[in-house]
Amino acid sequence: MSSDESGVKAILHAPESSAGVLAAMKAVMLRDLKSSFRQPQDLLNPLLFFVLVIMLFPLGVSPEVAFLQKAGGGILWVAALLSVLLSLDHLFRHDFDDGTLEQMVLQPQPLFLLVLAKSMAHWVLTGLPLVLLTPLLAVMVHLEGNSIGVLCLTLLIGTPVLSLIGAIGAALTLGLRSAGVLLSLMIIPLYIPVLIFGTGTVMAAAEGAPVTGQLALMGAFLVLAMTLAPFASAAALRISLSNG
Amino acid sequence: MAFDSFDAFLAMGGHGPYVWACYIVFFALSLVLIQWSRMQRRFVLQRLAVRQAGANTAGRNIESNGKASADFARVDSLND
Amino acid sequence: MWQFFHKLGSPKWFYDIASRLMPWLLWSGVALFMAGVIWGLAFAPPDYLQGNSYRIIFIHVPSAFLAQSVYIMMAVAATVTLVWRMKLADVFVKSAAPVGAVLTFLALFTGAVWGKPTWGTWWIWDARLTSMLILLFLYFGAIALGSAISDEKSSARAVAVLVLVGVVNIPIIKYSVEWWNTLHQPATFKLTEKPSMPADMWVPLLLAVLGLYLLFGWLACLRMQTEILVREGRTRWVRELVKPGGNP
Numbered sequence: 238m239s240s241d242e243s244g245v246k247a248i249l250h251a252p253e254s255s256a257g258v259l260a261a262m263k264a265v266m267l268r269d270l271k272s273s274f275r276q277p278q279d280l281l282n283p284l285l286f287f288v289l290v291i292m293l294f295p296l297g298v299s300p301e302v303a304f305l306q307k308a309g310g311g312i313l314w315v316a317a318l319l320s321v322l323l324s325l326d327h328l329f330r331h332d333f334d335d336g337t338l339e340q341m342v343l344q345p346q347p348l349f350l351l352v353l354a355k356s357m358a359h360w361v362l363t364g365l366p367l368v369l370l371t372p373l374l375a376v377m378v379h380l381e382g383n384s385i386g387v388l389c390l391t392l393l394i395g396t397p398v399l400s401l402i403g404a405i406g407a408a409l410t411l412g413l414r415s416a417g418v419l420l421s422l423m424i425i426p427l428y429i430p431v432l433i434f435g436t437g438t439v440m441a442a443a444e445g446a447p448v449t450g451q452l453a454l455m456g457a458f459l460v461l462a463m464t465l466a467p468f469a470s471a472a473a474l475r476i477s478l479s480n481g
Numbered sequence: 482m483a484f485d486s487f488d489a490f491l492a493m494g495g496h497g498p499y500v501w502a503c504y505i506v507f508f509a510l511s512l513v514l515i516q517w518s519r520m521q522r523r524f525v526l527q528r529l530a531v532r533q534a535g536a537n538t539a540g541r542n543i544e545s546n547g548k549a550s551a552d553f554a555r556v557d558s559l560n561d
Numbered sequence: 562m563w564q565f566f567h568k569l570g571s572p573k574w575f576y577d578i579a580s581r582l583m584p585w586l587l588w589s590g591v592a593l594f595m596a597g598v599i600w601g602l603a604f605a606p607p608d609y610l611q612g613n614s615y616r617i618i619f620i621h622v623p624s625a626f627l628a629q630s631v632y633i634m635m636a637v638a639a640t641v642t643l644v645w646r647m648k649l650a651d652v653f654v655k656s657a658a659p660v661g662a663v664l665t666f667l668a669l670f671t672g673a674v675w676g677k678p679t680w681g682t683w684w685i686w687d688a689r690l691t692s693m694l695i696l697l698f699l700y701f702g703a704i705a706l707g708s709a710i711s712d713e714k715s716s717a718r719a720v721a722v723l724v725l726v727g728v729v730n731i732p733i734i735k736y737s738v739e740w741w742n743t744l745h746q747p748a749t750f751k752l753t754e755k756p757s758m759p760a761d762m763w764v765p766l767l768l769a770v771l772g773l774y775l776l777f778g779w780l781a782c783l784r785m786q787t788e789i790l791v792r793e794g795r796t797r798w799v800r801e802l803v804k805p806g807g808n809p
Contacts, residue, residue, distance in 0.1 A: 405726055409719050413709050423702035423723060426695045427730050430737035437744055458733075465729070472643075473722050480715035483606055490603060496614035496678050503671045504602075507620045514663050518780060522787040529794050530803040 261346040262354035269358035272331070279327045283320040283363050284370060290316040291374050302379045309378035310388050310439030317367050317392055318399060318428055322421055324363045325403040328355065329411050329474070342478055349467035352474065356404045356467065357397070364396025380443075387442035391435040394455045398431050401466040408473035412480070431458055570647055572789045573798045579782035586779035594623075594772025600765035608762075614678040617671050619766055623773040625668040625689075628696060631661035631777065635703070636728035639721035649785075651717035652792070654724065655707055656784035660777065662700035669693050688742035692735050699727040713792070 273280055294312045295305060305312075332338040341351050368389055375385040406424040410416040438451040484490040493500045568574045601619035608615040635657055641650035669690060676685050684690075703720050710716035758766075790809075793799050802809045 405722075409706060409723060410709070415709070419702075419705050419709055422698065422705055426698045426702065426734070427726065429695060430730070430733045433737040433741040437741060440744070469722055469726050473719065476715050476718045476722065480710060480712050480719075483604055493613040493616070494607065496612060499614055499674050499678050500602075500616050503617045503620060503674050504598075506670055507624070507667055510663060510667060514660065515780060518784050518787070522783060522790070525787050525790045525794075526803055526809050529790060529799065530805070532794075533800055533803055 258346050258350055261344065262350055265341070265351050265354040266358045266361075269355060270361065273362050276327070276331070279324065280362055280366070283324040284366055286323055287316050287320040287367055287370065288374065290319060291378065295378070305378040306380060306443070309375065309380045310384060310443070311436045312378060313371060313374060313388060314392070314395075314432055314435045314439070317364075317371075317396060318425075318432055320367060321363055321396060321399040321403060322424060322428075324359070325400075325407045325420060325424075326417060328359050328400075328404055328407045330407075333411055333478075338474065339478060342475060348471040348474065352404060352408075352470045353401075353463065353467040356401045356470070359404070360397045360400040364392070364400055367396060368392045383445075384439055384443045387448055388439045390452060391438050391455060394452065394459050395431050395435045398455075398458050398462045399428060401462040401470075402427050402431075404470040405466055405473055408470045408477060411474070411477040431455070434458070569649055572649060572652070572793050573796075575649055576786055576789050579786055583779050583782050586775050586782065590772050590775030590777075590779055592772070593768050594776060597765040597768030597770075597772055601762070601769065605761050605765055606759070611679060614675060617675040618762075619769045621668060621671040621675060622766060623770045624664050624671060625693065626770055627773055627777055628661055628665040628668050628693065630774075631657050631664065632696065632699065632724075632731070633728065635661065635724050639724040639728075642717050642721040643725070648717075648792070651713075651721070652785050652788045653781065654703070654717070654720055656788050657781055658700055658704045658707070660780055660784070662697060662704065664777075665693055665697040665700060669697065686742070688735075688739045691742070692738045695734050695738070696731070699731075703727070 291312055294308070298304065298308075329338060332341065342348055344351065371389050371392055372385055375388055380388065403420075403424055405427075406420045409423065410420045413419065434451055434455050438448050438455065441451060442448050482490075491497055491501070598619050602616055605616070607613050635654050638650040638653045638657075641647050642654070672690050672693065673684050676690075677683050703724055706723055707716050707720045710719055790799060
């Protein structure tokens with residue numbers, strides 16, 4: 238029995254108690270994590286894109302230390318944002334194509350929790366590797382030690398928010414032609430607050446100012462996204478599935 | 482009047498180009514939007530009238546021929 | 562009172578009401594708006610600090626107010642679409658979105674051009690203009706998503722979800738941009754009226770704002786009528802309407 242089928246079976250046979258909800262979420266997450274190995278490009282492409290985009294800035298603008306130190310936090314954040322945006326396409330598409338998504342919608346477990354599980358799996362596969370790669374790239378843009386730590390922290394808190402909000406867009410554009418451009422157009426305005434606070438925190442850290450306030454605010458964004466975004470994504474999934 | 486002469490009104494104390502550019506663009510774009518909306522409505526009405534006239538004549542032709550045929554053009558729905 | 566809501570579910574009823582309302586909306590809107598604009602352009606006194614360039618306010622502020630109000634109206638309509646599945650609510654969203662986008666663009670354009678004599682630069686990343694720019698993209702997203710989905714019902718509900726997600730984000734976006742702006746702009750320049758505007762200035766401004774709201778009402782009715790005709794083209798009442806001799 239392939240891991241795919243066992244994951245689907247786990248979802249289908251999860252009992253209807255509240256323990257079943259957690260079991261279902263775990264099943265969904267594990268399934269996504271395991272199936273990512275079958276599509277390694279989904280894992281690698283965002284990472285490569287991240288590195289390449291960051292590389293463009295010293296080449297295209299200026300390799301001077303002063304410039305990179307000032308702009309580095311922002312460059313890494315923008316690159317991370319774009320990489321997550323790029324990876325949103327496969328969040329629902331594989332399940333949509335093989336019919337698993339329709340099964341998920343029909344489950345007794347609340348859809349928004351299953352969507353939350355998928356978003357978290359997406360973050361583990363996309364955002365988390367970016368965060369792990371960040372110290373290396375931060376050194377390449379000459380960021381200082383203190384800034385690097387804060388940058389990693391802001392990305393750690395911020396990238397799950399990007400996955401959660403991005404899931405709304407991915408659900409709304411499921412099955413549409415030119416979904417990629419439409420997705421970017423719809424989601425980037427919603428990403429802007431996270432970007433502003435992420436980079437603002439890094440800049441404050443570079444100047445030596447305290448950052449606990451900003452980090453707490455970013456944490457608030459994360460909590461807000463975790464509680465609200467899955468509802469919107471679930472509603473969007475139902476709409477997209479009823480469409481075609 | 483806040484201005485001594487029409488020339489002063491146009492000049493706006495040196496800020497003329499900015500003020501008038503704004504007003505001209507505002508009115509031009511608004512008129513384009515309004516005209517486009519009106520033309521859209523007119524076009525839809527025309528198209529509906531043409532389609533209906535076509536359906537009417539089709540119905541009449543079939544009757545005069547006396548041949549039996551299915552009329553797919555009209556859907557009689559009493560949606561109010 | 563509930564009868565009103567029942568009637569509102571009927572496109573035909575709205576079409577008739579709109580036909581009767583439109584002349585009033587149009588002429589009262591034109592009168593108020595032109596009164597405000599002409600008063601503001603020619604009769605209001607010049608500003609103490611900005612001289613005559615401030616006169617752009619009489620079209621900038623109405624555009625900006627309406628750009629934001631229209632989005633909020635769309636959000637209310639989106640809620641109605643999702644909760645009560647009322648067709649007319651989606652008709653409003655589809656009709657109003659392009660108008661809102663144009664108004665946002667005009668607010669941006671007039672705001673930017675106003676910035677040149679005031680700050681010496683064509684574009685400035687201040688909190689207000691930047692928030693307006695993001696609003697423009699929220700509109701574009703709603704328009705693009707609406708036209709990308711071919712099924713009418715799904716399109717209505719998808720756009721409704723997007724508009725609601727957008728409206729929840731608007732206060733967050735505004736707050737973030739304000740905060741970002743204080744980081745990057747040591748001098749905070751306020752673009753609009755100081756709280757104590759002389760009556761010679763705020764009365765024409767109020768007239769212009771009210772007039773533009775009425776004109777929006779007229780244009781929304783017009784565009785909603787077009788959308789209703791397209792959707793209900795096969796019904797009997799529309800066919801009666803477009804007959805030669807009918808009065809569309």
